[in-house]
Amino acid sequence: xxxxxxxxxxxxxxxxxxxxxxxxxxxxxxxxxxxxxxxxxxxxxxxxxxxxxxxxxxxxxxxxxxxxxxxxxxxxxxxxxxxxxxxxxxxxxxxxxxxxxxxxxxxxxxxxxxxxxxxxxxxxxxxxxxxxxxxxxxxxxxxxxxxxxxxxxxxxxxxxxxxxxxxxxxxxxxxxxxxxxxxxxxxxxxxxxxxxxxxxxxxxxxxxxxxxxxxxxxxxxxxxxxxxxxxxxxxxxxxxxxxxxxxxxxxxxxxxxxxxxxxxxxxxxxxxxxxxxxxxxxxxxxxxxxxxxxxxxxxxxxxxxxxxxxxxxxxxxxxxxxxxxxxxxxxxxxxxxxxxxxxxxxxxxxxxxxxxxxxxxxxxxxxxxxxxxxxxxxxxxxxxxxxxxxxxxxxxxxxxxxxxxxxxxxxx
Amino acid sequence: xxxxxxxxxxxxxxxxxxxxxxxxxxxxxxxxxxxxxxxxxxxxxxxxxxxxxxxxxxxxxxxxxxxxxxxxxxxxxxxxxxxxxxxxxxxxxxxxxxxxxxxxxxxxxxxxxxxxxxxxxxxxxxxxxxxxxxxxxxxxxxxxxxxxxxxxxxxxxxxxxxxxxxxxxxxxxxxxxxxxxxxxxxxxxxxxxxxxxxxxxxxxxxxxxxxxxxxxxxxxxxxxxxxxxxxxxxxxxxxxxxxxxxxxxxxxxxxxxxxxxxxxxxxxxxxxxxxxxxxxxxxxxxxxxxxxxxxxxxxxxxxxxxxxxxxxxxxxxxxxxxxxxxxxxxxxxxxxxxxxxxxxxxxxxxxxxxxxxxxxxxxxxxxxxxxxxxxxxxxxxxxxxxxxxxxxxxxxxxxxxxxxxxxxxxxx
Numbered sequence: 001x002x003x004x005x006x007x008x009x010x011x012x013x014x015x016x017x018x019x020x021x022x023x024x025x026x027x028x029x030x031x032x033x034x035x036x037x038x039x040x041x042x043x044x045x046x047x048x049x050x051x052x053x054x055x056x057x058x059x060x061x062x063x064x065x066x067x068x069x070x071x072x073x074x075x076x077x078x079x080x081x082x083x084x085x086x087x088x089x090x091x092x093x094x095x096x097x098x099x100x101x102x103x104x105x106x107x108x109x110x111x112x113x114x115x116x117x118x119x120x121x122x123x124x125x126x127x128x129x130x131x132x133x134x135x136x137x138x139x140x141x142x143x144x145x146x147x148x149x150x151x152x153x154x155x156x157x158x159x160x161x162x163x164x165x166x167x168x169x170x171x172x173x174x175x176x177x178x179x180x181x182x183x184x185x186x187x188x189x190x191x192x193x194x195x196x197x198x199x200x201x202x203x204x205x206x207x208x209x210x211x212x213x214x215x216x217x218x219x220x221x222x223x224x225x226x227x228x229x230x231x232x233x234x235x236x237x238x239x240x241x242x243x244x245x246x247x248x249x250x251x252x253x254x255x256x257x258x259x260x261x262x263x264x265x266x267x268x269x270x271x272x273x274x275x276x277x278x279x280x281x282x283x284x285x286x287x288x289x290x291x292x293x294x295x296x297x298x299x300x301x302x303x304x305x306x307x308x309x310x311x312x313x314x315x316x317x318x319x320x321x322x323x324x325x326x327x328x329x330x331x332x333x334x335x336x337x338x339x340x341x342x343x344x345x346x347x348x349x350x351x352x353x354x355x356x357x358x359x360x361x362x363x364x365x366x367x368x369x370x371x372x373x374x375x376x377x378x379x380x381x382x383x384x385x386x387x388x389x390x391x392x393x394x395x396x397x398x399x400x401x402x403x404x405x406x407x408x409x410x411x412x
Numbered sequence: 413x414x415x416x417x418x419x420x421x422x423x424x425x426x427x428x429x430x431x432x433x434x435x436x437x438x439x440x441x442x443x444x445x446x447x448x449x450x451x452x453x454x455x456x457x458x459x460x461x462x463x464x465x466x467x468x469x470x471x472x473x474x475x476x477x478x479x480x481x482x483x484x485x486x487x488x489x490x491x492x493x494x495x496x497x498x499x500x501x502x503x504x505x506x507x508x509x510x511x512x513x514x515x516x517x518x519x520x521x522x523x524x525x526x527x528x529x530x531x532x533x534x535x536x537x538x539x540x541x542x543x544x545x546x547x548x549x550x551x552x553x554x555x556x557x558x559x560x561x562x563x564x565x566x567x568x569x570x571x572x573x574x575x576x577x578x579x580x581x582x583x584x585x586x587x588x589x590x591x592x593x594x595x596x597x598x599x600x601x602x603x604x605x606x607x608x609x610x611x612x613x614x615x616x617x618x619x620x621x622x623x624x625x626x627x628x629x630x631x632x633x634x635x636x637x638x639x640x641x642x643x644x645x646x647x648x649x650x651x652x653x654x655x656x657x658x659x660x661x662x663x664x665x666x667x668x669x670x671x672x673x674x675x676x677x678x679x680x681x682x683x684x685x686x687x688x689x690x691x692x693x694x695x696x697x698x699x700x701x702x703x704x705x706x707x708x709x710x711x712x713x714x715x716x717x718x719x720x721x722x723x724x725x726x727x728x729x730x731x732x733x734x735x736x737x738x739x740x741x742x743x744x745x746x747x748x749x750x751x752x753x754x755x756x757x758x759x760x761x762x763x764x765x766x767x768x769x770x771x772x773x774x775x776x777x778x779x780x781x782x783x784x785x786x787x788x789x790x791x792x793x794x795x796x797x798x799x800x801x802x803x804x805x806x807x808x809x810x811x812x813x814x815x816x817x818x819x820x821x822x823x824x
């Protein structure tokens with residue numbers, strides 16, 4: 001296994017683009033990555049493309065990468081389509097990295113792309129719902145319906161899961177339950193979750209690619225429409241469209257092409273497993289594997305992009321990634337240490353909450369942000385002189401665990 | 413890059429199993445592969461899973477591998493879902509091979525699985541139709557409708573494309589057009605295509621996993637219901653359900669675990685490209701790359717499994733893979749050289765036509781057959797003492813070229 005460098009990255013704006021198709025989004029992101037690398041498309045030796053929902057939303061299944069890349073004249077190379085729910089394109093990046101790290105290819109492209117918006121919004125929500133074991137989900141829904149019926153007979157029973165049954169992703173119910181459990185166990189407050197959202201919306205306001213660019217107060221976040229207690233709408237990632245791409249190369253090519261390569265120090269993919277009592281969760285395990293592969297610890301990190309599909313997820317990730325001890329995520333956000341100008345910048349891009357979350361694009365878009373930060377090209381949200389960055393991207397759920405978790409560590 | 417061995421492979425029967433879900437099919441194939449390897453599932457370090465249509469047929473998108481593998485207690489390892497239409501699981505095998513060849517992991521599982529049968533058969537055909545650029549297909553369909561209207565005004569114009577408009581995969585129209593072009597250019601006959609089908613159905617009759625196990629005469633094939641001239645139904649692969657799996661390991665583990673490893677000598681994945689006039693097609697190019705990687709030529713091969721989605725495809729593959737010169741595919745099948753007891757056995761399993769074609773399962777099922785043949789474990793259809801085998805698996809179509817082609821070469 002040899003070293004691998006990123007020499008170019010590109011992304012589209014994230015947002016609602018009903019008039020743009022996936023080819024169009026892919027083209028902009030890939031051309032952006034090639035331009036940033038100073039590389040002609042004819043030099044690409046392999047491509048790996050992550051997408052999660054095109055099959056269910058547009059009907060384009062199976063060969064999404066070839067359809068989008070051939071449209072811009074890229075072919076005659078291995079093209080692999082990867083799917084791992086919200087971690088689809090960090091998985092694509094991981095496979096592209098494997099290609100280059102193994103010595104098999106010297107130049108590989110990683111792409112993430114997603115069109116979640118559709119005129120028929122129920123199609124979007126149904127597609128997102130396929131990131132779980134759908135047979136298990138049906139059983140859960142039947143059980144929930146039975147419980148609701150039972151509850152209706154007992155009017156003294158307090159209501160839970162506000163908003164349940166609305167036309168939206170079931171995932172926010174899981175995040176909400178997870179958040180309530182953290183509050184109960186560690187005394188974490190709704191305000192602390194809201195402060196994560198205040199920070200990320202502020203960061204998003206500084207990022208021209210972000211879907212939402214408004215600054216919100218703590219009060220704004222807390223009084224936004226409720227989703228599922230303790231989540232309000234401004235604490236949750238929106239659906240959206242977008243694409244991102246990165247060019248990975250061998251050390252020799254990196255030295256030829258740029259004076260500012262960003263090195264991949266660790267690329268670890270993992271999946272949920274049947275845990276013994278007291279055993280670490282899959283995200284904690286994956287982070288430890290990545291720190292070991294990179295030969296660094298969380299104390300060495302300057303900048304992170306993490307999977308804040310909802311604000312509580314980021315707070316809990318502080319703990320799982322070892323930025324603080326278990327139960328101290330609330331204190332860490334209170335300290336403001338994770339603001340982009342703090343000592344441990346988290347989600348300077350605005351994260352999924354504010355930058356947006358076109359799910360198959362998110363993994364490579366996180367890497368785009370770290371690439372930009374480490375090269376000092378992040379504009380108004382630039383972290384001061386960062387040397388070491390991390391991305392954490394989670395995808396799907398099976399038996400209550402993430403189906404996929406990937407952690408990457410990057411250095412200049 | 414180090415050597416990689418297969419030490420175990422398993423597959424389900426292929427067929428119509430309305431009462432079995434994908435978890436069930438996956439479990440049988442994976443357990444078969446583990447048993448064949450003499451390996452406990454806890455020893456797996458990575459898994460790559462190919463599937464093409466579950467999203468569109470069952471709604472289970474995104475994390476199909478995790479859903480099926482966790483159900484049998486496999487987790488805590490990287491799980492990658494790959495999609496490349498009919499080449500989805502040879503792509504999975506290629507990624508698993510990359511993992512082991514790179515030295516990153518010592519034991520990797522490759523799985524292909526598909527449930528094409530659904531009570532609503534239009535769902536199956538719609539799913540298969542997503543293996544092309546669907547926007548392009550819509551344009552083609554509009555053009556075809558306009559041409560049909562024009563033709564109706566001119567009764568002297570001879571009819572083409574019998575059966576067009578029926579509820580079936582559009583792919584057979586492409587295969588038929590391709591066959592007619594070969595007939596016109598090289599004088600290939602409909603009988604020669606039919607002889608491919610006679611051979612493969614005969615082979616399938618000897619394979620207990622095959623979906624169809626009937627022996628047919630040339631007359632039977634030619635008089636079967638027409639699909640699109642010159643194809644009859646018995647020249648076309650059916651839809652079906654099934655799964656296949658293989659265990660790939662490092663040389664060290666191969667030597668510990670078995671006296672009969674099957675070595676992967678080449679693993680090449682490619683995609684269609686914009687060709688200059690006279691330039692080789694992507695399948696020919698990919699085969700040449702694989703021969704070079706393995707350091708062998710087509711003359712060295714004893715047994716092949718190739719992508720006979722229709723009988724003409726196999727005949728043309730004889731030429732693209734270099735078993736004979738261009739235009740001599742018809743003479744090669746006439747010589748009976750490609751029967752399982754001939755010098756150059758092709759599709760001893762029965763191929764896609766007779767063994768069946770649950771599309772995401774096909775790639776690894778081809779590898780299962782070569783693994784069985786090279787180990788001398790293929791029963792009634794055993795090729796005599798083969799040393800070198802090849803699999804060719806094609807997937808999808810963009811701009812008239814295969815979207816994905818993979819060629820693997822194996823040796824004992």
